[in-house]
Amino acid sequence: xxxxxxxxxxxxxxxxxxxxxxxxxxxxxxxxxxxxxxxxxxxxxxxxxxxxxxxxxxxxxxxxxxxxxxxxxxxxxxxxxxxxxxxxxxxxxxxxxxxxxxxxxxxxxxxxxxxxxxxxxxxxxxxxxxxxxxxxxxxxxxxxxxxxxxxxxxxxxxxxxxxxxxxxxxxxxxxxxxxxxxxxxxxxxxxxxxxxxxxxxxxxxxxxxxxxxxxxxxxxxxxxxxxxxxxxxxxxxxxxxxxxxxxxxxxxxxxxxxxxxxxxxxxxxxxxxxxxxxxxxxxxxxxxxxxxxxxxxxxxxxxxxxxxxxxxxxxxxxxxxxxxxxxxxxxxxxxx
Amino acid sequence: xxxxxxxxxxxxxxxxxxxxxxxxxxxxxxxxxxxxxxxxxxxxxxxxxxxxxxxxxxxxxxxxxxxxxxxxxxxxxxxxxxxxxxxxxxxxxxxxxxxxxxxxxxxxxxxxxxxxxxxxxxxxxxxxxxxxxxxxxxxxxxxxxxxxxxxxxxxxxxxxxxxxxxxxxxxxxxxxxxxxxxxxxxxxxxxxxxxxxxxxxxxxxxxxxxxxxxxxxxxxxxxxxxxxxxxxxxxxxxxxxxxxxxxxxxxxxxxxxxxxxxxxxxxxxxxxxxxxxxxxxxxxxxxxxxxxxxxxxxxxxxxxxxxxxxxxxxxxxxxxxxxxxxxxxxxxxxxx
Numbered sequence: 001x002x003x004x005x006x007x008x009x010x011x012x013x014x015x016x017x018x019x020x021x022x023x024x025x026x027x028x029x030x031x032x033x034x035x036x037x038x039x040x041x042x043x044x045x046x047x048x049x050x051x052x053x054x055x056x057x058x059x060x061x062x063x064x065x066x067x068x069x070x071x072x073x074x075x076x077x078x079x080x081x082x083x084x085x086x087x088x089x090x091x092x093x094x095x096x097x098x099x100x101x102x103x104x105x106x107x108x109x110x111x112x113x114x115x116x117x118x119x120x121x122x123x124x125x126x127x128x129x130x131x132x133x134x135x136x137x138x139x140x141x142x143x144x145x146x147x148x149x150x151x152x153x154x155x156x157x158x159x160x161x162x163x164x165x166x167x168x169x170x171x172x173x174x175x176x177x178x179x180x181x182x183x184x185x186x187x188x189x190x191x192x193x194x195x196x197x198x199x200x201x202x203x204x205x206x207x208x209x210x211x212x213x214x215x216x217x218x219x220x221x222x223x224x225x226x227x228x229x230x231x232x233x234x235x236x237x238x239x240x241x242x243x244x245x246x247x248x249x250x251x252x253x254x255x256x257x258x259x260x261x262x263x264x265x266x267x268x269x270x271x272x273x274x275x276x277x278x279x280x281x282x283x284x285x286x287x288x289x290x291x292x293x294x295x296x297x298x299x300x301x302x303x304x305x306x307x308x309x310x311x312x313x314x315x316x317x318x319x320x321x322x323x324x325x326x327x328x329x330x331x332x333x334x335x336x
Numbered sequence: 337x338x339x340x341x342x343x344x345x346x347x348x349x350x351x352x353x354x355x356x357x358x359x360x361x362x363x364x365x366x367x368x369x370x371x372x373x374x375x376x377x378x379x380x381x382x383x384x385x386x387x388x389x390x391x392x393x394x395x396x397x398x399x400x401x402x403x404x405x406x407x408x409x410x411x412x413x414x415x416x417x418x419x420x421x422x423x424x425x426x427x428x429x430x431x432x433x434x435x436x437x438x439x440x441x442x443x444x445x446x447x448x449x450x451x452x453x454x455x456x457x458x459x460x461x462x463x464x465x466x467x468x469x470x471x472x473x474x475x476x477x478x479x480x481x482x483x484x485x486x487x488x489x490x491x492x493x494x495x496x497x498x499x500x501x502x503x504x505x506x507x508x509x510x511x512x513x514x515x516x517x518x519x520x521x522x523x524x525x526x527x528x529x530x531x532x533x534x535x536x537x538x539x540x541x542x543x544x545x546x547x548x549x550x551x552x553x554x555x556x557x558x559x560x561x562x563x564x565x566x567x568x569x570x571x572x573x574x575x576x577x578x579x580x581x582x583x584x585x586x587x588x589x590x591x592x593x594x595x596x597x598x599x600x601x602x603x604x605x606x607x608x609x610x611x612x613x614x615x616x617x618x619x620x621x622x623x624x625x626x627x628x629x630x631x632x633x634x635x636x637x638x639x640x641x642x643x644x645x646x647x648x649x650x651x652x653x654x655x656x657x658x659x660x661x662x663x664x665x666x667x668x669x670x671x672x
Contacts, residue, residue, distance in 0.1 A: 122536055145660050146482045150534055177534070193538075195531050198486055198513070199660030200458055202529075324481050324535030 002027060003044075006037040007068050010048065010058035019055035044068055062244055063213065065113055065131070069248040070255075078107040078262070079138060080255040088114045088130075093193055093207040096137035100195070100203040108139040109255065118209065120189050126209050129218040132229070134210040134247050138258065141203050142265060146196045149204060150308035150323070152265060153178050153192040155273040156206055159257035160188050161280045164210070167250045168230055173282035176301065176310045176327050180210070181282055183236070184332050185228035187211055208254070213244045226333045270306045277304065283329050288312060292325035301329070338363060339380075342373040343404050346384065346394035355391035380404055398580055399549065401449055401467070405584040406591075414443040414598070415474060416591040424450045424466075429529055429543040432473035436531070436539040440475050445591065447472040454545060456525050462545050465554040468565070470546040470583050474594065477539050478601060482532045485540060486644035486659070488601060489514050489528040491609040492542055495593035496524050497616045500546070503586045504566055509618035512637065512646045512663050516546075517618055519572070520668050521564035523547055544590070549580045562669040606642045613640065619665050624648060628661035637665070 005027055009018060023034045038056055042048055044066040047059040067083040074080055082105055089095050089112040096110040114130035128135045142152065157178035164180075164187075165171050172188070173181045180188035191207040211219075214229035230245050264273055278284060281304075289298045290312060299314035310322040328335040341363055345354060359370045374392055378384055380402040383395040403419040410416055418441055425431050425448040432446040450466035464471045478488065493514035500516075500523075501507050508524070509517045516524035527543040547555075550565035566581050600609055614620060617640075625634045626648060635650035646658040664671040 121533060146485075146530075146532070147659070149482075153534055192534050193531065194482075194533075195529065196482070197457060197530075198489055198528055323483070 001071075002029060002033070003037045003040045004068055004071055006034065007041055007046070007058075007072065010041075010046075010056060011072065014058050014060060017051065017054040017057045021055075023056070041068065063131070063246050063248075065111070065247055070109075070111065070251055072248075074252050075256045076107075076259045079259045080107065080109045080252075081105075082108040084108065084110045086110075086112045088112060088116060090117045091115055091119055091207075092135050092137040093119060093191060093205050096139050096205045096207075097193065097195075100139045100205065104139050106139060106141040109136060110139075111136040111251070119191060119207075120209075121191055126189060126191075127220050127223060127227070128209060129214055132214045132218050133212045134208065134251055134254075136209075136251065137205050137207040138255075139203060140206060140262065142201060142262070144201055144265075145199050146194065146201055148307070149192060149194055149201060150177065151270055151273060151306070152204065152206065152261075153190055154277055154304075154308045155261040155265065156190050156192070156208065156258065157188075158273060158276045158280060159254060159261050160190070160208065160210065162276075163250055163254035163257045164230065167253050168234070168245055170230055170233060172280070174277060174280045175329055175332050176281070176283040176288075176304065176322075177308060181332055182228050182230075182233050185226055186333060187228055187230070187233075206258070210250065212247050212250065274304055274306055282332055283310070283327070286332075287330040289328045289335065290320070290322055290325055291328075292322070301327075337407075338365060338369065339373045339376045340404055340407055342370065343377055343382070343394075343408065346377075346382075346392060347408065350394050350396060353387065353390040353393045357391075359392070377404065399467070399582050399584075401447070401583055401587075406445075406447065406587055408584075410588050411592045412443075412595045415595045416443065416445045416588075417441075418444040420444065420446045422446075422448045424448060424452060426453045427451055427455055427543075428471050428473040429455060429527060429541050432475050432541045432543075433529065433531075436475045436541065442475060442477040444475040445472060446475075447587065455527060455543075456545075457527055462525060462527075463556050463559060463563070464545060465550055468550045468554050469548050470544065470587055470590075472587065473541050473543045474591075475539060476542060476598065478537060478598070480537055480601070481535050482530065482537055484643070485528060485530055485537060486513065487606055487609060487642070488540065488542065488597075489526055490613055490640075490644045491597040491601065492526050492528070492544065492594065493524075494609060494612045494616060495590060495597050496526070496544065496546065498612075499586055499590035499593045500566065503589050504570070504581055506566055506569060508616070510613060510616045511665055511668050512617070512619040512624075512640065512658075513644060517668055518564050518566075518569050521562055522669055523564055523566070523569075542594070546586065548583050548586065610640055610642055618668055619646070619663070622668075623666040625664045625671065626656070626658055626661055627664075628658070637663070 020031050020034050024031045045064050047061050049057045067085045070083050092110045112135050115128035115135045118126035118128035120126040157174045161172045175181050178190045188210040194204045195202045211229035213231045219227045283301045288301045297314045299312045302313050303311040312320050356370050360367045381400050383397050385393045403421045428446045448471050451464035451471045454462035454464035456462040493510045497508045511517050514526045524546040530540045531538045547565035549567045555563045619637045624637045633650045635648045638649050639647040648656050
């Protein structure tokens with residue numbers, strides 16, 4: 001991909017000119033080709049100045065998202081080696097699912113600046129303001145059975161909080177099983193969809209939505225009190241001027257963490273995943289309410305098992321293992 | 337659907353003429369419409385004789401398959417209310433899956449006279465000789481979670497053996513979890529595919545392949561020693577002349593049994609399903625070998641739990657609960 005190589009040269013010379021002749025020599029392609037690659041990069045949103053006799057110059061663009069930007073300095077070997085970026089899509093999960101049905105390779109990433117019909121768990125809608133957040137889905141083909149998928153979704157929440165911490169210094173928490181919480185509000189949701197037989201997962205779509213540069217008014221009014229973004233958090237907590245966060249930096253770090261997770265799962269290192277989850281948990285040790293179909297329990301969330309089940313010591317004296325259901329945690333959104 | 341009503345009239349008068357005028361009056365449609373419906377039925381494969389001044393006469397057709405034939409006297413309320421019959425399809429499961437993604441209603445049935453790329457479990461191919469067997473897939477949308485799907489596939493095997501017994505008098509057995517066995521050979525396979533989230537099944541495709549009117553040479557040579565059909569069995573066991581079995585009769589009875597199963601599952605009557613499965617089991621009490629990933633066990637299959645797990649008392653003294661894996665049974669195909 002020569003566009004990526006041209007971009008690399010421009011980035012290394014950011015704000016300085018580099019001549020078409022030099023690019024042509026360095027890449028071993030014609031001047032006309034260089035011109036075509038430059039145009040492709042402009043189409044992808046880069047602000048590139050062309051001045052005759054001087055050459056090309058990349059002018060810094062705030063928080064640009066496209067496949068080149070994500071691919072640039074990406075540290076992974078599997079995840080994100082095929083990136084499908086779109087300005088707008090109905091839902092990255094639906095798009096990724098269709099690609100997986102058509103045989104998309106493991107690690108294929110679908111990412112969009114905006115989703116029209118973004119979805120959360122159980123058919124709920126997910127608000128995906130244009131260019132404000134990270135709306136992405138990853139195609140995985142793990143050699144596991146359906147009952148083992150919960151650990152991937154548990155581990156994905158750890159990958160998200162670690163990546164956010166590395167890039168922004170903000171430490172979020174995890175509400176069981178995989179809601180990412182900041183100041184008691186929702187920062188990120190994970191939707192895992194799979195296509196499987198009884199004993200084998202054919203493919204799995206890991207959909208991740210992270211609220212990054214939202215102002216409060218970027219959320220629909222009905223969720224404004226329960227949703228937050230990295231920008232809102234940093235404005236509330238950091239006194240200095242808050243600049244926008246660069247989504248591609250978070251995405252690259254997240255793909256790196258997800259790949260580490262994936263390697264652990266394939267090796268069977270489940271304990272390590274669970275231990276890390278516990279570090280970030282805002283659930284364990286707390287009073288929780290569990291809604292499972294028509295039944296309701298409450299008690300103290302005591303532990304999490306290696307398959308992802310939450311152990312709740314209920315007020316009726318029974319210790320229950322929760323595999324699915326709605327869990328609300330005292331002090332965190334949704335508890336009343 | 338007027339075609340179905342015309343067919344009903346013709347069937348009730350089978351081998352006798354019924355005039356176009358009478359059909360027109362009885363149905364309250366024009367003579368031209370009657371003529372159109374008759375032609376639609378001819379296109380669907382019916383042998384209808386038209387004689388001027390006498391009218392129309394249906395001549396008995398052996399083992400005809402189409403949506404009219406399946407819909408005729410169907411006893412169900414949910415399953416099969418939408419029937420998609422095709423002469424040939426790549427795979428009824430793939431076709432049904434695509435329909436389900438596009439929103440097909442629960443109970444939609446896809447059925448074909450021939451499959452080009454019929455599939456079995458774990459990506460294996462399934463031989464689907466044209467017009468010899470029942471190759472069908474049912475779209476279900478049960479309100480259950482993925483770990484509860486095993487009971488549907490267990491129950492589907494019971495529905496198959498019951499339907500076959502009712503229509504043909506032949507009593508097949510079930511090898512755990514859901515292979516249908518006759519004289520130690522495979523008569524029917526069930527492939528359950530689902531699309532789900534962690535805690536909810538979005539839809540489920542129940543694919544059922546039954547070998548009905550195959551002669552031995554209708555099977556590929558490599559499976560001839562392990563596959564059988566109802567026709568082969570009856571030729572081996574019944575001395576009288578064996579006529580062909582009528583696939584639509586088996587399909588209708590099967591849809592009726594599957595609907596009963598589905599009602600039980602939605603009511604939570606799992607014990608009843610398991611008890612019926614035990615009646616037909618060729619697994620319990622037998623020596624079995626279990627292959628699960630790289631591990632191999634052998635021992636006596638002692639029981640089956642309500643979630644479908646097989647309890648094996650292994651020779652190493654450990655009692656194991658088998659949720660997935662390959663189980664071969666002494667005396668049944670695949671045991672060596």
